[in-house]
Amino acid sequence: MSISISENRKRFHLTDGATFSRVLAVIPDEDARLNVEELYFGPALPENAADVLEDTRQKMFSNAVPNDVTMRGAAFYLCPTAGNGDVRPAALQVQEPDGTWSTELSYEGYALLPGKPKLEGLPAAYAEQVDEAETLELLFRDRKTGLEVKLYQCVMNAYHALTSWMVVENGGDEKLVLQRCMSATVHLSGNWDMLHLHGAWAKERQVERIPNMHGTRAIGSVRGASSHQHNPFVAMMEPGADEHQGRVLGVNLVYSGSFLMEADQNEHDLTRLVAGIAPCAWTLEPDGSFTTPETVMVWSEQGLNGMSQIFHKLYRERLCRGVWRDRLRPVLCNNWEGTYFDFDEERILAIARTAAELGVELFVLDDGWFGQRNDDTTSLGDWQVNRDKLPNGIAGLSEKLHQMGLMFGLWVEPEMISPVSKLYEEHPDWCLHAPARSRTLQRHQLILDLTRRDVQDWMIDTITGVLREGSVDYVKWDMNRNFAQIGSALLQPAQQSETPHRYMLGLYRVMEAVTSALPDVLFEACASGGGRFDPGILYYMPQVWTSDDTDAVERLNIQYGTSMAYPISSMGAHVSAVPNHQVGRVTSMRFRGDVALGGNMGYELDLSRQSEADKAEIRRQVEQVKQLRRITQRGRFTRLQSPFDNRIAAWQFALEDDSEILVCLFQRYTAANPPQIYVRVRDIDESALYRDQFGREYSGAVLSKQGLRSPFGWQPEKQDQESLVLHLTRI
Numbered sequence: 078m079s080i081s082i083s084e085n086r087k088r089f090h091l092t093d094g095a096t097f098s099r100v101l102a103v104i105p106d107e108d109a110r111l112n113v114e115e116l117y118f119g120p121a122l123p124e125n126a127a128d129v130l131e132d133t134r135q136k137m138f139s140n141a142v143p144n145d146v147t148m149r150g151a152a153f154y155l156c157p158t159a160g161n162g163d164v165r166p167a168a169l170q171v172q173e174p175d176g177t178w179s180t181e182l183s184y185e186g187y188a189l190l191p192g193k194p195k196l197e198g199l200p201a202a203y204a205e206q207v208d209e210a211e212t213l214e215l216l217f218r219d220r221k222t223g224l225e226v227k228l229y230q231c232v233m234n235a236y237h238a239l240t241s242w243m244v245v246e247n248g249g250d251e252k253l254v255l256q257r258c259m260s261a262t263v264h265l266s267g268n269w270d271m272l273h274l275h276g277a278w279a280k281e282r283q284v285e286r287i288p289n290m291h292g293t294r295a296i297g298s299v300r301g302a303s304s305h306q307h308n309p310f311v312a313m314m315e316p317g318a319d320e321h322q323g324r325v326l327g328v329n330l331v332y333s334g335s336f337l338m339e340a341d342q343n344e345h346d347l348t349r350l351v352a353g354i355a356p357c358a359w360t361l362e363p364d365g366s367f368t369t370p371e372t373v374m375v376w377s378e379q380g381l382n383g384m385s386q387i388f389h390k391l392y393r394e395r396l397c398r399g400v401w402r403d404r405l406r407p408v409l410c411n412n413w414e415g416t417y418f419d420f421d422e423e424r425i426l427a428i429a430r431t432a433a434e435l436g437v438e439l440f441v442l443d444d445g446w447f448g449q450r451n452d453d454t455t456s457l458g459d460w461q462v463n464r465d466k467l468p469n470g471i472a473g474l475s476e477k478l479h480q481m482g483l484m485f486g487l488w489v490e491p492e493m494i495s496p497v498s499k500l501y502e503e504h505p506d507w508c509l510h511a512p513a514r515s516r517t518l519q520r521h522q523l524i525l526d527l528t529r530r531d532v533q534d535w536m537i538d539t540i541t542g543v544l545r546e547g548s549v550d551y552v553k554w555d556m557n558r559n560f561a562q563i564g565s566a567l568l569q570p571a572q573q574s575e576t577p578h579r580y581m582l583g584l585y586r587v588m589e590a591v592t593s594a595l596p597d598v599l600f601e602a603c604a605s606g607g608g609r610f611d612p613g614i615l616y617y618m619p620q621v622w623t624s625d626d627t628d629a630v631e632r633l634n635i636q637y638g639t640s641m642a643y644p645i646s647s648m649g650a651h652v653s654a655v656p657n658h659q660v661g662r663v664t665s666m667r668f669r670g671d672v673a674l675g676g677n678m679g680y681e682l683d684l685s686r687q688s689e690a691d692k693a694e695i696r697r698q699v700e701q702v703k704q705l706r707r708i709t710q711r712g713r714f715t716r717l718q719s720p721f722d723n724r725i726a727a728w729q730f731a732l733e734d735d736s737e738i739l740v741c742l743f744q745r746y747t748a749a750n751p752p753q754i755y756v757r758v759r760d761i762d763e764s765a766l767y768r769d770q771f772g773r774e775y776s777g778a779v780l781s782k783q784g785l786r787s788p789f790g791w792q793p794e795k796q797d798q799e800s801l802v803l804h805l806t807r808i
């Protein structure tokens with residue numbers, strides 16, 4: 078049992094029995110309503126601990142008058158509402174017909190649900206067997222308005238995660254407006270640093286740790302996508318915690334649109350964290366209901382790596398779906414950086430032929446194959462092949478690639494429309510826009526209005542048709558701009574503020590329809606690189622293009638940061654040409670390959686124009702990936718040394734039983750007279766001996782306790798970047 082209930086003290090103990098416990102209590106509020114508060118969230122407790130836990134807040138105000146609003150400043154409400162004197166970030170703010178917003182929730186009861194219920198129209202982690210999860214449904218009502226709140230806490234015991242979401246229903250007779258409706262609320266006492274992933278285009282998921290502070294630390298997006306700038310992930314860390322030890326609470330929102338995460342530390346050193354969609358004023362008609370996205374929470378006593386390993390396994394096995402969830406991912410070649418828009422069938426076939434010779438398994442045709450798309454100014458929406466470039470059509474090209482033994486992949490950007498396109502001529506009102514306002518372009522394009530059912534249906538039919546006709550095996554689903562003039566031609570004035578979330582619901586409907594119509598196709602999401610890399614997307618597409626920055630040195634940081642929450646099998650990582658197109662840096666083919674091994678490996682350069690030496694190295698790399706991907710894509714990943722703080726960065730992969738370990742070391746830049754550096758190998762069988770691919774033997778205990786000595790010496794004639802992938806097999 079993951080959820081135990083003590084009826085006499087009205088307490089709920091939620092635990093996976095291994096990593097975390099959360100204890101909730103039904104407590105009379107100052108005005109004699111029953112409310113639910115959190116008494117404990119931390120490492121797992123024995124079952125009998127819940128009943129004897131103290132009520133935290135009563136202690137704080139020994140001289141406070143009962144029924145005093147001051148008390149609320151220290152309450153750990155599970156669903157804090159705005160407007161009642163609790164001035165910290167709220168989970169729920171509801172405007173009533175009289176214009177005020179002072180919702181008073183009364184706890185009314187609970188239900189215990191086996192397994193994990195689905196979230197209507199939204200991505201979410203799932204249980205395959207009923208004993209993998211158990212869910213607590215807590216019911217609250219606001220007596221004045223009839224608002225009913227069902228708050229769900231799901232213990233995914235088999236995957237060591239706790240997830241949280243709400244379903245809000247209007248049980249009254251008048252309209253209500255949800256001004257804020259968050260997915261999860263968590264409270265922590267004492268000091269907590271906040272680690273998050275910020276970034277920019279070509280600089281995604283940089284790791285930043287904000288020390289403990291009083292006040293509100295907030296991250297979020299109002300861009301219509303989870304964004305390059307902030308990821309819907311935070312890790313709350315004890316100040317002494319690091320990659321390998323200490324307490325960490327990881328929080329990740331399963332959503333791909335605008336979001337908000339706020340951590341507020343008040344005068345009592347109590348931190349409240351709320352996570353959910355960006356507040357947007359959503360009208361709830363009588364009988365109407367609103368489901369929030371899900372938030373996943375993970376507790377680790379083994380630092381950030383402990384947290385990441387739980388996220389990785391959960392997302393690999395119980396968020397990603399379809400046949401590709403469990404298949405090893407193919408090595409691909411994508412023509413984007415090799416040709417950009419400048420290609421025809423002959424050039425594509427030349428690259429593909431070399432790719433096949435070198436052992437590559439999948440060829441991906443990127444942007445530029447349709448309409449008049451010879452640059453990025455036109456044709457999005459006109460998904461008919463450009464016969465000047467591809468006289469035999471997509472189907473003809475696909476057939477030739479299949480004959481070479483390659484899978485065939487195709488780029489699409491379904492959510493967009495170019496003002497210079499036939500589609501725009503026919504349907505100028507199909508884009509998001511505000512009446513009598515300019516339609517601001519980004520990358521020369523507008524966004525299709527996915528709040529509309531007719532646009533969704535057109536997209537499902539058109540994209541499915543193109544992919545079927547081309548016998549496509551893989552899709553790169555791109556999205557290259559942010560929202561502006563966020564309105565829809567069909568929504569009523571009061572609903573316009575709902576557009577961002579309605580867009581996401583429409584997008585999820587389209588993604589569900591297209592991916593289930595083509596169950597054998599491998600989908601990779603993309604948003605100008607990694608502008609929409611989140612758990613919501615992974616539910617539909619098990620891979621994401623990590624970044625448009627393919628420079629191997631910068632990729633160390635981007636992949637390292639991304640791995641905080643997301644598994645290696647979700648990250649696209651490509652070897653590209655040098656000098657690198659984003660930063661101009663020249664790195665060796667070996668270094669580029671070793672970095673790309675830390676993701677789903679691909680090549681993004683004109684393979685037909687590489688030197689014989691580089692081709693030989695690529696052949697070796699492809700062979701190596703095929704041998705090692707069962708470890709890199711399925712093994713346990715551990716970050717060893719951060720590229721953000723160290724000249725030598727390192728990470729490792731291990732099979733579940735530690736019988737094989739890959740240690741990957743990267744010297745970012747060389748140094749004169751360098752210090753001796755040992756990198757400790759983690760989670761290794763200390764009683765065993767291991768042998769590397771060169772036949773050298775190592776003691777597991779020495780690798781763990783002393784570490785692996787950095788092999789990079791002082792060699793003035795060498796280039797800056799060097800790398801080593803050591804494949805250790807238990808003897």
Ligand code: DGJ
Binds near residue numbers: 443605622
């Ligand atoms: C942005 C993507 O991130 C690139 O990889 C490439 O597909 C271009 N779009 C094509 O326009």
